[in-house]
Amino acid sequence: MTExxxxxxxxxxxxxxxxxxxxxxxxxxxxxxxxxxAARDLAGIADQAEAWSEVGREYLAAYPDEKGLGAITVALxxxxxxxxWLPEAEAFPAATSxxxxxxxxxxxxxxxxxxxxVAVxxxxxxxxxxxxxDELRTDVTVQVHDWLLSRTEAxxxxxxxxxxxxxxxxxx
Amino acid sequence: MLLDVxxxxxxxxxxxxxxxxxxGAAGIGMALRFAGSGLSVVVLExxxxxxxxxxxxxYTGVESGTLIKPDSFYLAASRTRYFGGSTNxxxxxxxPMDPEAxxxxxxxxxxxxxxxxxxxxxxxxxxxxxAEISPFNYKERWLDQPNKRFLFAPTAEFQTTFxxxxxxxxxxxxxxxxxxxxxxxxxxxxxxxxxIETDADARxxxxxxxxxxxxxxxxxxxxxxxxxxxxxxxxxxxxxxNRVQREGLGxxxxxxxxxxxxxxxxxxxxLVATSPQRSVDRYTxxxxxxxxHKARGVLRPSWEVQQREQLPxxxxxxxxxxxxxxxxxxxxxxxLSLDLTRLEIGEDAIARRRVEFMGVRVVAEPIPDPExxxxxxxxxxxxxxxxxxxxxxxxxxxxRNLRTVARLLARELGWRLRGRMSLMVSExxxxxxxxxxxxxxxxxxxxxxxxxxxVDADLKVHGxxxxxxxxxxxxxxAGVSNPTLTILALALRLADQLEESLRS
Numbered sequence: 013m014t015e016x017x018x019x020x021x022x023x024x025x026x027x028x029x030x031x032x033x034x035x036x037x038x039x040x041x042x043x044x045x046x047x048x049x050a051a052r053d054l055a056g057i058a059d060q061a062e063a064w065s066e067v068g069r070e071y072l073a074a075y076p077d078e079k080g081l082g083a084i085t086v087a088l089x090x091x092x093x094x095x096x097w098l099p100e101a102e103a104f105p106a107a108t109s110x111x112x113x114x115x116x117x118x119x120x121x122x123x124x125x126x127x128x129x130v131a132v133x134x135x136x137x138x139x140x141x142x143x144x145x146d147e148l149r150t151d152v153t154v155q156v157h158d159w160l161l162s163r164t165e166a167x168x169x170x171x172x173x174x175x176x177x178x179x180x181x182x183x184x
Numbered sequence: 185m186l187l188d189v190x191x192x193x194x195x196x197x198x199x200x201x202x203x204x205x206x207x208g209a210a211g212i213g214m215a216l217r218f219a220g221s222g223l224s225v226v227v228l229e230x231x232x233x234x235x236x237x238x239x240x241x242x243y244t245g246v247e248s249g250t251l252i253k254p255d256s257f258y259l260a261a262s263r264t265r266y267f268g269g270s271t272n273x274x275x276x277x278x279x280p281m282d283p284e285a286x287x288x289x290x291x292x293x294x295x296x297x298x299x300x301x302x303x304x305x306x307x308x309x310x311x312x313x314x315a316e317i318s319p320f321n322y323k324e325r326w327l328d329q330p331n332k333r334f335l336f337a338p339t340a341e342f343q344t345t346f347x348x349x350x351x352x353x354x355x356x357x358x359x360x361x362x363x364x365x366x367x368x369x370x371x372x373x374x375x376x377x378x379x380i381e382t383d384a385d386a387r388x389x390x391x392x393x394x395x396x397x398x399x400x401x402x403x404x405x406x407x408x409x410x411x412x413x414x415x416x417x418x419x420x421x422x423x424x425x426n427r428v429q430r431e432g433l434g435x436x437x438x439x440x441x442x443x444x445x446x447x448x449x450x451x452x453x454x455l456v457a458t459s460p461q462r463s464v465d466r467y468t469x470x471x472x473x474x475x476x477h478k479a480r481g482v483l484r485p486s487w488e489v490q491q492r493e494q495l496p497x498x499x500x501x502x503x504x505x506x507x508x509x510x511x512x513x514x515x516x517x518x519x520l521s522l523d524l525t526r527l528e529i530g531e532d533a534i535a536r537r538r539v540e541f542m543g544v545r546v547v548a549e550p551i552p553d554p555e556x557x558x559x560x561x562x563x564x565x566x567x568x569x570x571x572x573x574x575x576x577x578x579x580x581x582x583x584r585n586l587r588t589v590a591r592l593l594a595r596e597l598g599w600r601l602r603g604r605m606s607l608m609v610s611e612x613x614x615x616x617x618x619x620x621x622x623x624x625x626x627x628x629x630x631x632x633x634x635x636x637x638x639v640d641a642d643l644k645v646h647g648x649x650x651x652x653x654x655x656x657x658x659x660x661x662a663g664v665s666n667p668t669l670t671i672l673a674l675a676l677r678l679a680d681q682l683e684e685s686l687r688s
Contacts, residue, residue: 148599153591158453158606160594 068173203406206413208269219366231266249576268356276352285663293661298641311672317348380425415624
């Protein structure tokens with residue numbers, strides 16, 4: 013597998029994709045998030061990343077305006093209070109090593125916020141999960157691959173497609 | 185007594201108190217009600233005791249519409265012309281109409297029915313006996329266990345409701361002996377009514393002209409006449425009985441034959457239930473009571489949702505997915521993960537019921553449309569009766585209803601974390617995988633105002649003193665329940681009223 017330099021934007025995108033995929037799980041999983049469990053779950057998610065990528069490609073074909081890592085990342089985080097265009101410390105308060113440690117998140121790798129490492133803060137997964145539920149309730153939905161998805165779900169799939177499903181399984 | 189026209193003398197006149205045209209659910213239900221009553225009743229059944237191709241051909245005609253194509257054989261294949269009528273091919277699904285089906289609804293039927301659900305409740309109880317289902321418990325005890333075995337809690341936008349499943353009762357064979365034993369009943373087979381004769385001003389029926397395919401003819405004279413020949417044939421008989429009233433009997437307002445309805449049904453997709461242990465059991469047939477009676481749960485949008493979205497009623501029927509299709513579906517769902525990420529997906533998991541796939545059908549109440557109608561053609565059948573042209577049109581509103589319900593269900597499943605749904609519906613394809621239900625209704629609709637309906641609230645044809653109609657043709661709105669139980673309830677109500685009237 014070709015190693016791709018993990019730029020900040022790419023790091024944000026990967027974090028979001030992982031958090032988004034995690035958020036798609038049952039809500040009950042988030043409070044008990046721990047490193048071991050996260051690793052197991054993410055391994056499961058990674059197995060399915062290719063299928064998600066296919067959904068994402070279909071979404072991007074239908075919404076070409078979002079066909080860019082920046083556009084889709086901003087679209088995903090805009091309502092969550094995240095500001096990926098700001099310096100890192102201000103942009104992702106929950107994704108710092110300290111916060112990640114408190115949240116019990118971060119896998120694979122030892123911490124978050126360092127290139128080559130991926131963090132899945134509980135708060136982000138929870139925020140995305142709540143947003144997905146809310147979008148389904150209020151009909152902020154799209155139909156992709158025959159599935160009725162919340163817009164955020166579909167954007168997560170698009171992210172997976174854009175960063176490449178192999179990124180989710182790459183070992184730093 | 186069971187007779188055949190061939191046992192009668194050509195040209196013979198039969199006299200009775202009540203003549204019933206048709207021996208399907210309504211006709212047989214009414215006849216049984218009169219057994220032993222002392223009133224003489226003649227039941228005229230167009231077919232014999234078994235299916236006969238030549239008789240069935242009398243149903244063929246011209247057909248068109250949104251779903252029906254010229255080669256659909258809808259007229260001939262959606263009903264059966266022999267003793268027992270369409271109970272010879274029904275599936276036995278029984279459910280009363282929902283109370284709101286009778287109400288005025290501006291987006292479906294602004295006038296509502298001239299009677300309410302409470303008027304029919306006592307007759308539903310009796311109808312259940314004829315259909316051999318458990319007496320309907322209108323407050324199902326299962327519903328008192330919210331969130332135990334159902335997909336959604338009772339407060340959700342989709343509610344669980346039940347059909348009771350008749351064996352299904354084939355009314356002909358099942359009740360043949362009861363009818364034959366009753367000395368006051370004469371059930372005459374191969375007896376096709378070809379003309380309703382009236383007095384000079386078409387205010388009263390004087391006799392029925394009856395023919396057999398073999399050429400023999402008799403006439404039947406009664407004090408009261410009931411058409412119970414089915415949702416399409418009732419209208420045909422009225423339209424074809426035009427010797428005095430040229431536009432057809434009871435048709436001075438050009439309403440006979442209009443507002444034809446059937447329940448459109450679509451394959452809306454499939455759902456993946458994430459909590460199968462508490463969800464899908466009740467949506468396949470299960471046993472109730474001590475008599476091994478069967479019931480089956482379905483979903484329907486709540487009355488609040490129907491009002492908010494301005495939707496006709498609808499039902500969501502969940503079908504087990506054929507085992508041969510499971511591996512493919514499992515792969516797709518496993519790939520998508522959705523909120524099933526942590527469920528084991530695969531054949532082992534399916535076998536252990538960790539996850540359940542169900543096909544989703546949506547059945548809709550049609551919006552009554554005067555342009556959906558049956559009319560006479562110039563072509564005559566073997567008995568000299570004009571064949572029919574049936575045109576059944578469905579509107580954008582009907583398509584929107586089906587599409588909206590499917591999407592609402594997909595959303596509800598998702599945000600309540602009950603599962604997910606793959607949709608086969610889209611605006612681009614308004615009638616995907618659509619079909620019909622063989623539930624004919626509406627062609628002699630009930631309305632208190634003679635200007636807006638063919639029969640009144642007591643099912644008497646407006647303007648005619650001694651002619652009534654029984655069957656789905658009197659429904660002014662079809663609701664969404666399968667019609668047989670309501671047809672039976674209406675027929676039993678009519679029988680009670682007629683007995684009182686005939687005795688007085």
